[in-house]
Amino acid sequence: MNTATNALEPSKTALPQRPLRRRLAASCFAVFTIVATAAVPLPVLARSTPESFADLAAEVTPAVVNISASTTVEARNRTLPQLPPGTPFEDLFEEFFNRRGQGGGGGDSAPSRPRSSNSLGSGFVIDPSGIVVTNNHVIGDANDISVIFPDGTRLKAEIVGKDSKVDLAVLKVKSDKPLKAVKFGDSESIRPGDWVMAIGNPFGLGGSVTAGIVSARGRNIESGPYDNYIQTDASINKGNSGGPLFNMNGEVIGINTAILSPTGGSVGIGFAVPASTAVPVIDQLRQFGETRRGWLGVRIQNVDDATAEALNLGTARGALIAGIDDKGPAKPAGLEVGDVIVRFDGKEVKDSRDLPRIVASSPVGKAVDVAIVRKGQEMTKQVTLGRLEDTEKQASLQQPSTETPTATRQALGLNMSGMTDELRRRFSLKDDLKGVVITRVDPNSNASDKRIQAGEVIVEVNQEPVTSPADVTKKIDDLKSQGRKSALLLVANAQGEVRFVALSIE
Structure with missing residues (x-):
């Protein structure tokens, strides 16, 4: 035997001899262990991790824009101090206010001068003809809005429509050539852990690409009646508002809207309006210039475990009707106080937060099937939806007296x-x-x-x-x-x- 072979053999003097059968078993076990270890497949995550986001970013970035919105307001008049004629300070105060552009002298009111308030945000083109989507809070009450494209082109924009409840706005720009546009994807199919990519204009830096994963779905951050946010750890900062959140197919599955941050900067908790919520609103704004939400005409509350037990529901689910508007569509349809709505137009109502969002996204005038549980029995009622008026007023609550008469x-x-x-x-x-x-x-x-x-x-x-x-x-x-x-x-x-x-x- 050569030296290499001797090196692999166990020492006959150092180790006792074992029976052949035991040695073979040990050898087979060693071989089996090595083979089994080598055959273990690599984790799924390692195979699905993208090597680079560069191709995806290059494909969709031309459709992502910066939004510049300015609001001009009249400055409040400032009155110069009333000073006795000839006082040594009269000339001093007059010179001070003139330097600050306030004008005037003596005791006259200084003429006002318009002030301009500017904001920066992001947006994206959804139609080559020039339709741009952004957040409502990006444009606010601006009277001068510009859309700035990645190549530096700057176009004036007009407001097609906006909605404060979902925080969306639709703009229109005129271009002498078709614009690069992106399309919406299926936000309902995304799962926590899926890769996403955000593009926007953080801190006015211009087009910036960040990537992360979906952290959660269906987040309620108490910002409005239809909260249903996608949470992501892709970096979102001031200026990203209104920008798109892409899936790996280059489809917009969310509109970046808010962050949770004690510092004002990204801490990995950002929120995007899901496409499933945004698309119906955008369609209405494009068609009507306003939202036309469905209205059921009920006041609802959540169902807890104790309520579910009392109502023979089994598990806590649905939206419990606590009040019915006498002029609403629910009353003639036969819905009653105490009914629990468990499905609306074929969509499951898991809790009371689901119902307003589902109803609002349904077309006005549509006849829908509403599945309810009444005294332990499930039944279906058909309701023709009315239109939710944004000017609806709710009665204020009056605190009752604390005096207690004799109880019986x-x-x-x-x-x-x-x-x-x-x-x-x-x-x-x-x-x-x-x-x-x-x-x-x-x-x-x-x-x-x-x-x-x-x-x-x-x-x-x-x-x-x-x-x-x-x-x-x-x-x-x-x-x-x-x-x-x-x-x-x-x-x-x-x-x-x-x-x-x-x-x-x-």
Whole structure:
């Protein structure tokens, strides 16, 4: 044997001899381990990671623009100090204000001078004819808007339409040649972990490309009634607003709108309006110059676990109808207070936040099927949608008095009394409001935790009307005998606005 072979052999003097069968087994195990290790496939992430974003960026960047918006306002008049004639300071003050461009002298009001307020943002072309999309807050009330293209071309823009609730604006520019445009993609199919790329105008630097992943979907940041943001860690900063968020096919799946940052700069938490929310609004703005949202005419609240148990829903889901507009389309369609909407026009309503967004994106005048659960039974009603008017007003809440008259019954941490003229005056209750008046709430009760207050009125218990405290206690006793864990109360405030509250009866 040569030297190399001897080096691989175990020493016969250092190690005891093993039977051949055991040595073969050990050798086979070693070979198997090596082969198995070599056969393990590489992680999926390593195979799907893009080598570069350069080709994608080069393809779509010509359609991404900078937005310059300026607003000219009249400066407030400034009045020079009233000074005695001949005072040594008269000439000094006059010279000071003249230097600052305020003009005037003595005690006369200085003439105003227009001031200009400028903002910078981003946008993108969606139609070669010159249709540009951006955020509403980028242009605000600007009276001079320019769209600046990557090649330096600067075109004046006019507003086609804008919507503050989804924070979108559509602009129109005139070009002597077709413009590079990008198209929207399917934002509903993206998943947390998918790669995305943002292009915009951060801090006025011009076209900048950043990349990251989708961090989450369906984010509610309390910025409006239709919040449904895509969260991404692709760097988004001041000036990126209105710019596109691309998938790896070069399709716009979001419009970069907001960031969460304690510093004012990117900390990896950015939000984009999903294409599924933006496209219907953009289409309406292009067609009508305004939004025309569907309207159902109901007031809703969320369904928690206790409410779901009380309504025999199984799991907490849907939107619970707590009020119906007498002039809205829901009433003639047969929807009732206490119904839980679980599907709307074939779309699942997972919680109460889903419904306004789905309804608003539905065409005005469309007849839609609404699946509801009523007293444990699912049924379908057909509703012809009205139009949501942005000028709708909501009645303000009036705080009831804290005085507590003598109670006649107690249950669930509530002191209750039948409706009387004296109680109606004391708590300023609406004349046609009927039910059982709550005169005191135990601060250590579940009712207090659910924010029930003295002066409110119990209208129903488990969707059955009550007119006396005895009605309430009897229904609660019935629920206990059925083994139920909670009671569903329909509670009205002084103005008659109602909400459902599920209270534990254990």
